[in-house]
Amino acid sequence: MSRAKARGMRLVFDRGTIVLLGLEGDAAHAPQGFASLPGALWDPRISALRCPARFHQALVADLGQRGVRFADEVASPPVKPLLESATVELRPYQEAALAAWELAARRGTAVLPTGAGKTRLAIAAMARAKVPALCLVPTRVLLDQWARAIRELVGFEPGRLGDGEHRIDTITVTTFESAWRHMHRLGNQFGLLVVDEAHHFGSGMRDEALDMCTAPMRLGLTATKPRGLAAARLDELVGPTVYELRIDELTGEFLAPFDTVVLHLDLTSEERTEYESLMAVFRDVMHRFRRFNPGATWDEFATAAARTDEGRRAIAAWHRARRITAFPKAKRTMVGALLARHRAARTIVFVADNPTAYAISREHLIMPITCDIGRNERERVLGLFKEGKLRALVSAQVLNEGLDVPDAEIGIIVAGHKGEREHVQRVGRVLRPRPGKHALVYELVIRSTSEVEQARKRRSALAA
Amino acid sequence: MLPESGIPFRIVGGRVLPAYLDARDVPWLRVLIEEVDRFRARPVRELLERLRQPLPCATPPFKLRAAVAVMLRLWKGELDAKVPPDKARESLFCAAAAQIESDRCAAFASAAQALETSPADLERGLFADLPGEKLVCAPSNIPSPNDLALRTNQLILRSLLFHARRVRIKAEGATRPLVRQAKLRGLLCSVTDGSPPILDLSGPFTVFRHTLLYGRALGELVQFLPHCAHFKLRADCVLRGQAAILDVQSGDPIFPAEAPKAFDSKLEERFAHDLKRAAPDWDLVREPEPVPAGGTLIFPDFLLRHRLCPQRWFFVEILGFWSANYLVRKLALLREAGLGNLILCLDESRGDELLPPALLPNEARIVRFRRRIDPRQVLAAAGEEIPTERTAKDPRP
Numbered sequence: 001m002s003r004a005k006a007r008g009m010r011l012v013f014d015r016g017t018i019v020l021l022g023l024e025g026d027a028a029h030a031p032q033g034f035a036s037l038p039g040a041l042w043d044p045r046i047s048a049l050r051c052p053a054r055f056h057q058a059l060v061a062d063l064g065q066r067g068v069r070f071a072d073e074v075a076s077p078p079v080k081p082l083l084e085s086a087t088v089e090l091r092p093y094q095e096a097a098l099a100a101w102e103l104a105a106r107r108g109t110a111v112l113p114t115g116a117g118k119t120r121l122a123i124a125a126m127a128r129a130k131v132p133a134l135c136l137v138p139t140r141v142l143l144d145q146w147a148r149a150i151r152e153l154v155g156f157e158p159g160r161l162g163d164g165e166h167r168i169d170t171i172t173v174t175t176f177e178s179a180w181r182h183m184h185r186l187g188n189q190f191g192l193l194v195v196d197e198a199h200h201f202g203s204g205m206r207d208e209a210l211d212m213c214t215a216p217m218r219l220g221l222t223a224t225k226p227r228g229l230a231a232a233r234l235d236e237l238v239g240p241t242v243y244e245l246r247i248d249e250l251t252g253e254f255l256a257p258f259d260t261v262v263l264h265l266d267l268t269s270e271e272r273t274e275y276e277s278l279m280a281v282f283r284d285v286m287h288r289f290r291r292f293n294p295g296a297t298w299d300e301f302a303t304a305a306a307r308t309d310e311g312r313r314a315i316a317a318w319h320r321a322r323r324i325t326a327f328p329k330a331k332r333t334m335v336g337a338l339l340a341r342h343r344a345a346r347t348i349v350f351v352a353d354n355p356t357a358y359a360i361s362r363e364h365l366i367m368p369i370t371c372d373i374g375r376n377e378r379e380r381v382l383g384l385f386k387e388g389k390l391r392a393l394v395s396a397q398v399l400n401e402g403l404d405v406p407d408a409e410i411g412i413i414v415a416g417h418k419g420e421r422e423h424v425q426r427v428g429r430v431l432r433p434r435p436g437k438h439a440l441v442y443e444l445v446i447r448s449t450s451e452v453e454q455a456r457k458r459r460s461a462l463a464a
Numbered sequence: 465m466l467p468e469s470g471i472p473f474r475i476v477g478g479r480v481l482p483a484y485l486d487a488r489d490v491p492w493l494r495v496l497i498e499e500v501d502r503f504r505a506r507p508v509r510e511l512l513e514r515l516r517q518p519l520p521c522a523t524p525p526f527k528l529r530a531a532v533a534v535m536l537r538l539w540k541g542e543l544d545a546k547v548p549p550d551k552a553r554e555s556l557f558c559a560a561a562a563q564i565e566s567d568r569c570a571a572f573a574s575a576a577q578a579l580e581t582s583p584a585d586l587e588r589g590l591f592a593d594l595p596g597e598k599l600v601c602a603p604s605n606i607p608s609p610n611d612l613a614l615r616t617n618q619l620i621l622r623s624l625l626f627h628a629r630r631v632r633i634k635a636e637g638a639t640r641p642l643v644r645q646a647k648l649r650g651l652l653c654s655v656t657d658g659s660p661p662i663l664d665l666s667g668p669f670t671v672f673r674h675t676l677l678y679g680r681a682l683g684e685l686v687q688f689l690p691h692c693a694h695f696k697l698r699a700d701c702v703l704r705g706q707a708a709i710l711d712v713q714s715g716d717p718i719f720p721a722e723a724p725k726a727f728d729s730k731l732e733e734r735f736a737h738d739l740k741r742a743a744p745d746w747d748l749v750r751e752p753e754p755v756p757a758g759g760t761l762i763f764p765d766f767l768l769r770h771r772l773c774p775q776r777w778f779f780v781e782i783l784g785f786w787s788a789n790y791l792v793r794k795l796a797l798l799r800e801a802g803l804g805n806l807i808l809c810l811d812e813s814r815g816d817e818l819l820p821p822a823l824l825p826n827e828a829r830i831v832r833f834r835r836r837i838d839p840r841q842v843l844a845a846a847g848e849e850i851p852t853e854r855t856a857k858d859p860r861p
Contacts (some may be wrong), residue, residue: 015668016648043671045654045664050671180677184650184668208669208677306469340566358591365560365571369555372594377550383559391561 016212108242109220114428131191202230285314472526509596541598545589626679649681690720
């Protein structure tokens with residue numbers, strides 16, 4: 001490599017990427033010796049090498065090893081002085097998780113059950129790292145919750161990006177969506193990236209949010225680590241699993257013990273007839289597809305089905321059949337009976353979709369928490385639930401993950417659409433420990449439908 | 465934006481052929497508009513339920529879905545409740561939770577009393593703020609079927625461009641909004657000299673992999689194209705898992721955005737007004753053709769041209785509000801453009817410490833101003849004899 005060619009080289013942050021300026025290459029190719037820099041590709045549009053921002057640290061190290069002189073103009077000055085040393089008290093397993101993360105060069109994922117205190121662990125990591133931190137959370141509901149937790153634990157009002165706010169601070173909380181949209185402008189302002197519910201990344205959707213940030217320290221938090229290719233990609237973006245605990249390892253001392261009761265119910269004869277006729281339409285198309293495409297995934301089937309009238313009808317029939325099993329008469333009756341039976345206890349009802357949540361809310365006069373309920377009302381409602389002025393909540397997806405629901409004892413799982421991961425998260429909602437507490441989770445399953453197999457898979461995931 | 469599976473288009477020989485709505489679609493569009501309008505003042509969920517069922521005439525399903533998506537943005541939901549729904553919910557559900565034995569009527573009566581309303585109104589308003597429960601409200605101007613077709617075409621194109629990797633635009637006239645929009649949305653915009661110049665637009669991250677990160681920004685360019693005198697757009701898209709080229713050009717049926725604003729600021733507007741009054745022999749052209757500089761385009765604010773001696777012309781650039789970075793970049797581009805006939809108007813009140821003379825283009829004629837640009841100084845910079853100042857009381861023409 002020629003030193004002359006690298007003279008006056010500058011690294012600059014350009015919209016979520018790092019650009020190496022000052023290299024003399026031709027329009028189409030990188031100068032010899034610079035093509036193998038970590039993550040870097042020659043960008044003929046600007047005749048310069050470019051790499052995703054997350055490679056910043058590796059790039060600096062690589063250039064240093066090659067003895068190249070360069071000016072690093074990537075980092076943006078911190079918006080405010082960093083946090084004064086704040087200490088966050090941790091449980092022993094949280095302390096162990098934090099130590100494991102620190103030993104892994106502050107880059108990795110902690111897999112802890114719902115209710116194990118992942119937020120507290122992350123805030124402790126921020127306090128110890130003492131660099132500007134950006135927390136990515138999946139929903140606007142969690143944005144509020146994280147902001148509140150940071151305020152309570154370290155006495156710092158964090159910046160917020162998302163849900164109509166745009167204020168960047170030493171610690172900033174943002175939704176995945178806002179991070180994806182704005183990281184090209186903010187990606188060089190943080191030293192630590194905290195990714196809550198990290199299993200949402202790794203599949204390609206919104207991965208750029210993590211790619212476009214220079215933060216060398218990364219902490220992923222999840223209760224359900226992804227498998228396969230997504231896990232490998234998550235390792236690249238956030239870091240490998242550095243600490244892992246299962247629900248049963250915390251049950252008793254740090255999580256409330258619980259029992260699961262599966263209630264098998266029947267469709268009425270009219271519902272059964274309609275269900276079977278709809279599934280016949282679906283199965284016919286599905287079986288023919290499977291014959292020619294053995295081993296094809298559901299997504300592949302859905303894509304193929306969308307191209308023909310027959311396929312579209314099959315998908316529509318499948319959706320209608322799912323709607324029948326999601327809230328048939330038997331479940332409706334059983335929900336009423338369970339709510340009456342546990343009238344004195346704090347209960348969360350989980351359903352498959354918002355219309356079902358509103359139907360239950362109207363019928364049993366319990367509060368729905370859905371994406372349609374605004375932030376202020378949501379906070380008020382959770383406060384009333386905590387105080388005991390509201391005794392039951394019904395939700396489709398908002399309470400599925402992350403949201404810190406105050407101390408519920410009963411969970412009623414009427415239906416779900418998102419598989420095992422959703423189930424683990426839902427059960428975790430009722431495991432917040434309290435002296436003498438024993439949580440109870442009811443699962444309502446319709447006999448001789450696809451729900452039976454789904455329920456089996458869900459339970460095996462919980463046991464794993 | 466339409467989901468990929470819902471966009472009406474075909475791919476033939478590696479080219480994307482959008483299924484634009486045209487005169488043949490007017491009959492069913494008319495039926496659709498009438499059908500949607502029937503649901504005025506009824507819950508949105510009833511309208512949505514109705515739209516899931518077929519119209520009483522033959523309709524192409526994908527085009528229908530696209531048109532429905534456009535209509536649902538125009539026919540909005542409106543809240544209609546005597547009691548604020550969030551208060552109604554809190555009051556009712558707390559009243560129900562306070563009961564030892566569940567008694568629905570008693571809970572409604574108690575909550576209604578607390579809110580000074582009737583149980584019936586309370587029940588009606590309980591979820592009135594949910595998207596499906598709001599009442600359908602028609603737009604002030606109901607679009608004609610043709611209008612709806614153009615709007616739907618715009619949505620179809622935007623949805624296709626959402627899947628674009630790169631867009632090249634050859635456009636004459638009104639290119640400024642295109643470039644401004646591209647820069648505002650973080651796109652790379654490189655310019656190839658030519659007449660007209662070719663804009664090459666893509667996102668920085670595109671060099672690594674196909675991403676939807678810039679799809680929205682690329683799609684937003686569509687609405688500005690109808691304002692160009694002539695344009696040709698070519699996009700490299702990835703649709704249905706394959707690479708394909710999308711061509712759009714002048715004459716394609718796209719609904720235009722609102723016309724671009726005539727002026728960027730009050731300062732410019734006032735200057736244009738003052739100069740036209742002060743110098744009747746000079747024409748002031750707003751947003752002249754862009755000038756290539758440093759691999760991009762610069763858009764001088766005005767072209768000042770003598771009507772009788774058209775060879776006497778000047779670009780006028782007004783630097784009224786700036787940040788230090790913006791100023792350095794802007795002046796670097798102006799220097800690179802090497803414009804021999806540039807009049808640069810600088811706001812004195814911003815202070816001169818950010819403006820070392822070395823930054824200024826050598827050839828530029830400088831006019832300093834405070835709050836308002838004196839047209840006589842600009843004309844003087846253009847070598848024109850300074851006209852006598854007129855006042856409101858001055859009766860001379």
